[in-house]
Amino acid sequence: MPGARRANPERRMALREHLREARRRLVLACLGILVGAVVGWIVYDTVFALLQRPMEEVAAERDGLAALNFAGVATAIDMKVKISFFLGILIASPWWLYQFWAFITPGLTRVEKRYAFAFLGSAVPLFLGGAAVAWFMLPRAVSILFEFVPDGSASLIDAQTYLSFVMRFLLAFGFAFLVPVVMVALTFLGIVQARTWLNGWRWAILLSFTFAAVMTPTPDVITMIWVALPVCALYFVAVGICALRGRQVARRASTDPAPASP
Known part of the structure; x- marks a missing residue:
């Protein structure tokens, strides 16, 4: 049927535009995270000290010595890059959440777009609030790492394992919220x-x-x-x-x- 033949190209064009918009929003979100990662790179030393503090506090309570062990030659730089991007996700959360909603809003009415901005206003504090809940629970989680270490002993913990656990822990709670x-x-x-x-x-x-x-x-x-x-x-x-x-x-x-x- 002529009408059916005419509808297929139109449908393909609509799908192509939809995919193009999704790609554009994804690129913008990634650029925002990249900018946040640059900020994370700058404040890395301060954040690393904060992430390491729960382990040091638990070790002090047990009268033991604890330290992070960077086993590989490139482990230190690898962890700095990972933590920088982890901070980029947190810092740029308003931006990439906005891109998510902006991808939905073109097909909505003006009133529904207002609802979308209201959702964005609630999504950012919920995401950061979930990460904050995980942060307050972190000392108890870290204590498990030292549960079977004899008192007065030294504990060398793999830096990549510990820091990856901390980052996954915080992000999991953020996305759950x-x-x-x-x-x-x-x-x-x-x-x-x-x-x-x-x-x-x-x-x-x-x-x-x-x-x-x-x-x-x-x-x-x-x-x-x-x-x-x-x-x-x-x-x-x-x-x-x-x-x-x-x-x-x-x-x-x-x-x-x-x-x-x-």
Whole structure:
């Protein structure tokens, strides 16, 4: 059919434009992280001292000597690059989160774009707040590394293993705290209904406690519960916001005049 033949090129062009926009936003996000990494490179010494402090404090409590061991010739420069990019992700979080929303907003109305900026305003503090929670838990996590070291002994810990663990620990909590923002965004875009999120509350609790069990190396249950509770609370807060949005949409639909019959 002529109409079908004409629609295929149009669909391909729309897909090509969509992919081009996604690539542009991804490049802009990476450039922002790169700029943040440059700042991270400059403040590396200060940040390295902060990352090393939990290990030194735990070692002091156990009357032991602890030090990071840079085993390879290029390990020191490799870790400096990794920590710089880790700091770049944190520093540039408002920028790359904005690029994510900007990729969605072209197809939205002016009012929906305002919602997108509201999501951005909540996503940044949640991401940084999740990293902050992980930072406060870090000393307890580090204590596991020294649990089986005899008192008065020296402990040489592989620098790459320790610092990689710390960075993954902080980023994992940051991204976990972004889940409620994604939930609300999908509901405001009409992709997922609030009832769907509510029906999945059992899975949400299970996944929250599984995440807490994996990310908290301490074997006690209390620490796992303290980690899982904020994640569960954020989930139900997001469900509440989604439910309010559903009521707002339903109320608006009920007040709209019915289309005139021909």
